[in-house]
Structures are given as C-alpha cells and as structure tokens.
Amino acid sequence: MTTPSVDPVADLAEAVAGAARAVPGVLDLHAGPYGEVAVHAAGRRIDGVRVRSGMVEVHVVLRADVDLLAVADRVRDVALAACAGPGTDPAPGPDPVVEVVVEDIRIPAAGA
Structure with a gap:
C-alpha cells in the first residue's frame, strides 16, 4: 500500500518540472522576474x-538555436502527460490547461 502524498500539488509541480527539464532545448525553468512563479511546500x-x-x-x-515553438509545444x-500520470492528484482539474511561458532565450556555451 502506498502512502498518500502530504502535498499532491507540490508532487505534481515536481513531476511537471522534471518532465519539462528533460525536453531537448530546455536549459532550465525560470521563477519569473520576481521569483513569483513557484510552488512552495514544506522543505x-x-x-x-x-x-x-x-x-x-x-x-x-x-536554447537560442532551437525551434522555439516546437520546444514550447513539446x-x-x-506537462499534460505529467498531469495525467500515475499517482498524480488532479490538482489543476481533470482537463487542465497548460501554458508555457518562454522567459528567456540563451545562446549555449561552445560545445554544450
């Protein structure tokens, strides 16, 4: 038997963040200009x-050298798949809308 998560919203955010970071062309996630884009949980x-x-x-x-729209679509x-994944609580609802915001574009370092 699995123990239910103490914070299913944070777990969902972790799943979405991990999936997004794994997309080729994504260098990182961004917390917004004032650090307001984040999910806070215990610890x-x-x-x-x-x-x-x-x-x-x-x-x-x-990355600046990728098809930005294609990467954002991916x-x-x-993120939608992470919302529907096993063990995720439907915190955003049964049919969530996913908005992708490109906060920055960077030229990768040589050889990266």
Whole structure:
C-alpha cells in the first residue's frame, strides 16, 4: 500500500518540472522576474511551475538555436502527460490547461 502524498500539488509541480527539464532545448525553468512563479511546500520550492485551479504554467529558458515553438509545444505535451500520470492528484482539474511561458532565450556555451 502506498502512502498518500502530504502535498499532491507540490508532487505534481515536481513531476511537471522534471518532465519539462528533460525536453531537448530546455536549459532550465525560470521563477519569473520576481521569483513569483513557484510552488512552495514544506522543505522545498519548485521554481518555474505554477499550479492553479484548471491550469498549470511552466516558465522555461530555451536554447537560442532551437525551434522555439516546437520546444514550447513539446513542453506543453510533457506537462499534460505529467498531469495525467500515475499517482498524480488532479490538482489543476481533470482537463487542465497548460501554458508555457518562454522567459528567456540563451545562446549555449561552445560545445554544450
């Protein structure tokens, strides 16, 4: 028997963040200009993800040498999959909207 999570919203944010970071072309997640885009939980803070009723926002930093729209679409797809994944609480709702915000674009270091 599995123990239910103490904070299913934070768990969902962690799943979305991990999935988004794994998308090729994503350099990192971004907490917004004032650090306001984050989910706070006991002992942890998940930057770059905001979970609201019916919506999940993912704020990303992308490589400058990729198709930005294609990468943003892929981030949306993996975030939706994370919302529907096993063990996730439907905190944003049964059919969440996922918004992807490109906060920054960076030129990768040589050889990266």
